[in-house]
Amino acid sequence: MESTNKHNWRTKLHEIIYEADTPTGKLFDVILLVAILASIVLVMLESVNSFDEKYHAVLDISEWVITILFTIEYVLRIISVKRSLKYILSFYGVIDLLSTIPKYISLILGGTQALIALRALRLLRVFRILKLARYLGASNQLASAIKASRAKIAVFLFAVLIAAIIFGTIMYLVEGEENGFANIPKSVYWCIVTLTTVGFGDIAPQTPLGQFIATLIMILGYGIIAVPTGIVSAEYTKASNSDGKRKLSDEEHEQLKTVVLNTQCCVNCLAETHQDNAEYCHKCGCKLHHD
Structure with missing residues (x-):
């Protein structure tokens, strides 16, 4: 029973953090994007000497709050997937880490807090929220x-x-x-x-x-x-x-009619771009979770 509860807890956490098809998933990603934008604005304001001299304490506290939130989010992303190392070494995993550690490094080395601007790369997650991935074929x-x-x-x-x-x-x-x-x-x-x-x-x-x-x-x-x-x-x-x-076959026509991509992310291999009616991951075969 305890194992089942743990599994359900991790599954729910995975759906909220990695998927944007559910209301809670969309809310999480929107809050995340707002936090990223706020963090970038704080770094930009800190670079203005006159503003930094006047509000340095407020800016520093705000950056620490956002950094701690991102740290918690990073840890939750690791524990909510089966293959934690795969996420850590993935593109988004590396970006998430690089956008979190500069504030901690600034405690030892001065001036590195400006590297927090790397968080702008995390805005790439907006493609998942707006489901723009399906339109990237034209690229x-x-x-x-x-x-x-x-x-x-x-x-x-x-x-x-x-x-x-x-x-x-x-x-x-x-x-x-x-x-x-x-x-x-x-x-x-x-x-x-x-x-x-x-x-x-x-x-x-x-x-x-x-x-x-x-x-x-x-x-x-x-x-x-x-x-x-x-x-x-x-x-x-x-x-x-x-x-x-090029003339499309009847099968290709049917695929064009029925293939609708969603933001479901495989809990095992982190693969995305699954069909709405998919039951299993197209990459590793792991069963996808549905509400």
Whole structure:
């Protein structure tokens, strides 16, 4: 009886912490995200000297409260799964640990509390809450388009680098050291900054000829921005058209109609993206818990 109660207690805890399909699970994740955002805001405010001098004690206490809450949450995540080491070594497990320990380390080494900003990475959990994982399939298509375009983009970048070297050398000869173009590498740096339309303003041509060349480089920069976008867009369109032309089988049509992913997380291997009607984990075969 005691073993059954322990199992039910761990199961319920697992559902609350790792899943977002239940009201308590959603509430837990929302509270967690609010705490993460509050922690990040506290770190940002602490970096403002005037604010920190006035409210240092309040900020420090608030950070300790949030750190203790995250520590408790981290421990609960470990004890609510069967394979604790798998969670500890997982991506989220490492992020959870790294976002918790900086405050403790700051007791020994000063200045490390700024690392608490790592907690921003925990906001990735919002994908589970909003169930956005099912829409990330389109990102694979974009990644494929970029991969297919890598040769063309490499040639394009090489051509831009050559143009920057040529224009940079010309500007060095035209402007000279007296106008800030002290050497060819610095002139190439100016050309790259101008081509990308960043324009820091730390170096500027002074002669009429130099200003004319700079004008041409700026205009060229706008055209250069559009080239990689066009290359990737063409590959993306090509990939979309090829996918659209592929005829789906009757079985695939039925799968598209019925597959609805939920946020259920396997208590054994922490696998996610299960179907709503799934009884067992698609990765390890462990039985999933349902209300």
